[in-house]
Amino acid sequence: MAGPAASENQNFCFKDELDAFKLCLSPNKEVILEHYLAGWSGLVKFLNRLGNVFGFISKDASSKIQILRNFLNGESGSEYFTVQSMVKYELENKLVDLKKAGSHPESGCRTLLRLHRALRWLELFLERLRTSQEDGKTSAMCAESYNESLAQFHPWVVRKAAGLAFCMLPGRLAFFEVMNVGTPDQVVAMLGEALPVVTEVYQITQELYAKHDLLDIP
Numbered sequence: 001m002a003g004p005a006a007s008e009n010q011n012f013c014f015k016d017e018l019d020a021f022k023l024c025l026s027p028n029k030e031v032i033l034e035h036y037l038a039g040w041s042g043l044v045k046f047l048n049r050l051g052n053v054f055g056f057i058s059k060d061a062s063s064k065i066q067i068l069r070n071f072l073n074g075e076s077g078s079e080y081f082t083v084q085s086m087v088k089y090e091l092e093n094k095l096v097d098l099k100k101a102g103s104h105p106e107s108g109c110r111t112l113l114r115l116h117r118a119l120r121w122l123e124l125f126l127e128r129l130r131t132s133q134e135d136g137k138t139s140a141m142c143a144e145s146y147n148e149s150l151a152q153f154h155p156w157v158v159r160k161a162a163g164l165a166f167c168m169l170p171g172r173l174a175f176f177e178v179m180n181v182g183t184p185d186q187v188v189a190m191l192g193e194a195l196p197v198v199t200e201v202y203q204i205t206q207e208l209y210a211k212h213d214l215l216d217i218p
């Protein structure tokens with residue numbers, strides 16, 4: 001794995017990237033899309049620092065972030081201010097292919113669902129990382145979290161490629177160094193702070209999608 005140069009570390013701190021998720025929730029607990037996407041962009045930035053072997057994952061995440069940014073910056077941008085307003089707008093205007101792929105293969109609802117499923121992986125992974133021992137293996141933590149969440153939505157070939165990429169993850173200490181948050185204790189404390197936020201954003205989105213029967217958009 002080719003790690004980042006020391007000088008690059010000065011410009012990167014994983015905490016700053018996760019902070020975007022803190023801004024996600026509006027006072028009435030709606031998920032603000034701009035901040036949600038900023039959170040994901042930060043995670044992709046981190047993933048890119050882990051090496052080219054994760055390129056196919058970061059490329060897929062980036063393209064989904066871009067699809068949603070295009071909606072946000074497009075002529076109906078105000079309808080995409082929150083995930084709640086996006087769902088309402090796209091459903092009322094029949095802009096979602098609900099049962100099979102049709103004329104809206106890249107709707108906002110479908111695209112966000114892919115990131116939302118990945119957020120569950122993140123939640124599980126952060127919790128494993130937070131509670132891991134010094135000799136914990138990030139590759140195993142990542143694979144277990146993936147198998148409990150995202151894997152069920154991926155075909156064999158993607159699962160296989162993801163599994164191989166996970167084997168290239170650095171050990172726990174080196175992983176913490178790439179995060180550039182501070183000592184292992186500081187990393188653990190930061191993860192403890194970040195997790196409830198990620199969980200809340202995930203749960204709010206999950207309930208919204210379940211309420212509108214959107215959890216299986218093809």
Ligand SMILES: CCCCCCCC/C=C\CCCCCCCC(=O)N[C@@H](COP(=O)(O)O)[C@H](O)/C=C/CCCCCCCCCCCCC
Nearest residue numbers: 043044046047056057060061114115118121126142158162
């Ligand atoms: C302190 C913890 C640090 C964690 C840092 C995590 C950084 C992770 C950054 C990005 C996560 C990637 C998000 C991946 C989104 C995947 C969306 C998806 O499911 N796409 C598939 C379906 O899309 P459609 O075909 O229906 O449009 C697509 O087929 C996926 C292709 C790529 C493979 C995705 C594998 C996902 C593995 C997630 C684990 C990332 C490993 C990160 C290692 C730290």
